[in-house]
Amino acid sequence: MSKTWSNRFEGSLDQFIQRFNSSINFDKKLILEDIDCSIAHARMLCSTKVITNDDATKIINGLEKIKKDFENNMFDPSQPAEDIHYFIEEKLINLIGDVGKKLHTGRSRNDQVGTDIRLWLRKEIDNINHLTIGLQKVLFLEAERNLYTLIPGYTHLQRAQPLSLAHHIMAYLEMFSRDRDRLMDVRKRVNISPLGAAALAGTKIKIDRYLTANELGFEDIYKNSIDAVSDRDFAIEFTCASSLIMVHLSRLSEEIILWVTDEFSFATLTDKCATGSSLMPQKKNPDVPELIRGKTGRVYGNLHALLTIVKGLPLAYNKDFQEDKEPIFDTVKTVKDCLSAMTILINEGLEFNKDNLMNAVEEDFSNATDLADYLVEKNVPFREAYQIVGNLVRTCLERQCLIKDLTLNELRGFHVDFENDIFEKISPKNVVDSRKSLGGTGFDRVSEELKNWKNELFH
Numbered sequence: 509m510s511k512t513w514s515n516r517f518e519g520s521l522d523q524f525i526q527r528f529n530s531s532i533n534f535d536k537k538l539i540l541e542d543i544d545c546s547i548a549h550a551r552m553l554c555s556t557k558v559i560t561n562d563d564a565t566k567i568i569n570g571l572e573k574i575k576k577d578f579e580n581n582m583f584d585p586s587q588p589a590e591d592i593h594y595f596i597e598e599k600l601i602n603l604i605g606d607v608g609k610k611l612h613t614g615r616s617r618n619d620q621v622g623t624d625i626r627l628w629l630r631k632e633i634d635n636i637n638h639l640t641i642g643l644q645k646v647l648f649l650e651a652e653r654n655l656y657t658l659i660p661g662y663t664h665l666q667r668a669q670p671l672s673l674a675h676h677i678m679a680y681l682e683m684f685s686r687d688r689d690r691l692m693d694v695r696k697r698v699n700i701s702p703l704g705a706a707a708l709a710g711t712k713i714k715i716d717r718y719l720t721a722n723e724l725g726f727e728d729i730y731k732n733s734i735d736a737v738s739d740r741d742f743a744i745e746f747t748c749a750s751s752l753i754m755v756h757l758s759r760l761s762e763e764i765i766l767w768v769t770d771e772f773s774f775a776t777l778t779d780k781c782a783t784g785s786s787l788m789p790q791k792k793n794p795d796v797p798e799l800i801r802g803k804t805g806r807v808y809g810n811l812h813a814l815l816t817i818v819k820g821l822p823l824a825y826n827k828d829f830q831e832d833k834e835p836i837f838d839t840v841k842t843v844k845d846c847l848s849a850m851t852i853l854i855n856e857g858l859e860f861n862k863d864n865l866m867n868a869v870e871e872d873f874s875n876a877t878d879l880a881d882y883l884v885e886k887n888v889p890f891r892e893a894y895q896i897v898g899n900l901v902r903t904c905l906e907r908q909c910l911i912k913d914l915t916l917n918e919l920r921g922f923h924v925d926f927e928n929d930i931f932e933k934i935s936p937k938n939v940v941d942s943r944k945s946l947g948g949t950g951f952d953r954v955s956e957e958l959k960n961w962k963n964e965l966f967h
């Protein structure tokens with residue numbers, strides 16, 4: 509292995525410092541992007557006549573061969589190469605000889621690493637987007653099966669008003685759809701080429717930045733070479749968008765964890781996703797949603813790390829940037845794993861206990877608002893109706909009964925305008941169905957939304 513540094517250096521690096529300095533153990537993930545970046549760079553140098561056709565062909569064929577060998581598992585990038593960029597360059601020189609030494613003309617590892625990581629992240633953003641669509645699809649199918657299944661709706665984790673289970677599930681479709689919008693928005697800023705910024709100032713070598721940008725599928729190029737090599741906003745934005753995906757996965761996880769408790773019993777874990785206890789034979793644990801909820805912390809940590817890494821850095825490139833890789837890689841892996849796990853959990857790991865759900869909405873005061881709204885329809889001012897129903901609920905609590913257990917006469921004792929139709933109106937099904945306002949849980953509205961989502965996800 510040739511010495512990395514120029515002849516300016518007389519001695520060699522301390523062995524520990526060499527390892528400390530090195531990033532190859534993690535940035536080898538960028539190998540294919542690094543090779544693509546170099547192929548584009550070589551083509552460009554040829555087109556601007558900085559290198560001859562012949563040299564370019566040798567360099568490009570050499571790089572293609574390295575790529576094939578890697579894909580055939582013929583080597584694994586490792587130390588003593590400091591990073592993947594040096595590793596490939598040295599491998600090329602070993603393979604094709606001195607002409608390989610022309611590859612690094614007019615570029616620096618600073619613009620090179622920026623290009624590689626953007627190419628890699630762009631691909632992974634698309635993967636995450638697809639996994640999010642996959643999760644949305646299984647959530648949609650669960651919603652579609654449960655238009656008329658009712659579930660208690662909560663505020664403050666106190667029973668509030670009954671809902672269509674489909675409506676509840678589709679709230680998550682909305683969240684994940686915003687997540688996808690955010691990913692696509694970040695993608696625009698990931699998809700800008702820093703290549704050609706060289707170390708920080710540009711280069712006097714005749715290069716064509718648009719040519720390499722086009723070749724690599726970038727939408728545009730960075731306008732300022734200093735910004736090009738020192739911008740990591742895109743990585744922070746990506747991790748921020750990922751943190752929100754994790755927020756949504758974690759909230760859904762938390763609900764599932766509650767639903768499968770004995771206390772709620774709204775759903776049951778199938779054996780596909782449930783785990784046992786090593787001690788208590790009766791246990792069936794929701795490890796999958798718990799892990800997703802727990803892993804959310806890692807992604808927030810990665811966001812915090814990236815923000816902190818960048819905050820004090822003077823322009824332009826600083827080695828601190830090498831520390832951006834692991835948080836980015838870990839975020840991608842964690843988000844992809846959690847999206848996949850949640851998709852399996854929803855698809856085959858969870859069964860709703862419809863009977864328990866239906867019974868749950870029969871056994872509470874979540875129709876109290878409807879009693880008040882009933883009086884409002886009879887021209888009673890809302891605040892007055894609200895107090896009347898408050899008294900009525902208190903009486904029920906004292907008598908340990910539900911509203912539906914009162915007789916019409918008893919109801920009339922609270923307000924004379926109660927008629928016999930009140931009992932029908934406060935049945936959970938009608939309570940849900942009556943919420944016909946836009947965005948509400950009324951069955952008509954929810955079934956319109958199901959139709960919209962079906963078009964959106966399965967067109």
Ligand code: ARG
Pocket residue numbers: 531535591617618621825827829830831
């Ligand atoms: N391994 C480095 C990184 O990940 C590559 C760029 C190094 N540039 C430099 N001037 N030392 O950031």
